[in-house]
Structures are given as structure tokens and as C-alpha cells.
Amino acid sequence: SRIGVENAAFARMLDNTMDLWYAHRSVTVVLLTQLPDELPAGFDRSRTYDTRGWTTFERCSAELGAKPSSPVLAKWKLVI
Numbered sequence: 001s002r003i004g005v006e007n008a009a010f011a012r013m014l015d016n017t018m019d020l021w022y023a024h025r026s027v028t029v030v031l032l033t034q035l036p037d038e039l040p041a042g043f044d045r046s047r048t049y050d051t052r053g054w055t056t057f058e059r060c061s062a063e064l065g066a067k068p069s070s071p072v073l074a075k076w077k078l079v080i
């Protein structure tokens with residue numbers, strides 16, 4: 001859990017700079033949009049990338065400053 005100073009820094013970051021991390025042209029954003037084949041027991045597969053609020057924000061912000069590129073489909077192993 002965060003202490004008071006950490007909570008204040010986190011809140012300031014969300015209020016003032018979060019969009020910059022995703023929309024800045026000098027930042028490369030990698031969107032992991034597909035679920036891995038292996039998931040933990042009880043994982044809700046209906047909660048996909050496109051149905052979550054935070055990931056919608058990530059994608060929309062990243063597309064504001066996006067440099068054109070080809071999408072790459074990667075097969076990543078689940079790491080927990």
C-alpha cells in the first residue's frame with residue numbers, strides 16, 4: 001500500500017501527466033490486446049482488452065500521437 005506522499009504523487013500524476021505518457025510522439029506504446037492461451041483458474045475471459053475502461057483510455061491516448069506502424073501479433077507466455 002502507498003503512504004501519504006506516494007498517494008499525493010500518484011494523484012498528481014493521474015491529474016496532470018498520464019495522457020502525456022501515452023500520447024507523446026517520442027514514446028513507444030505497446031498494446032497487449034489479446035489474452036494469452038493460458039490463464040489462471042477463475043479468470044473472466046469476457047473482460048477483454050476492448051471492454052475495459054483503462055485499456056480504452058490507453059488506446060485512445062496512444063492513437064493521438066501515434067506514428068504509423070504495422071501491427072505485430074506476438075505470442076507471449078503468461079507471467080504471474
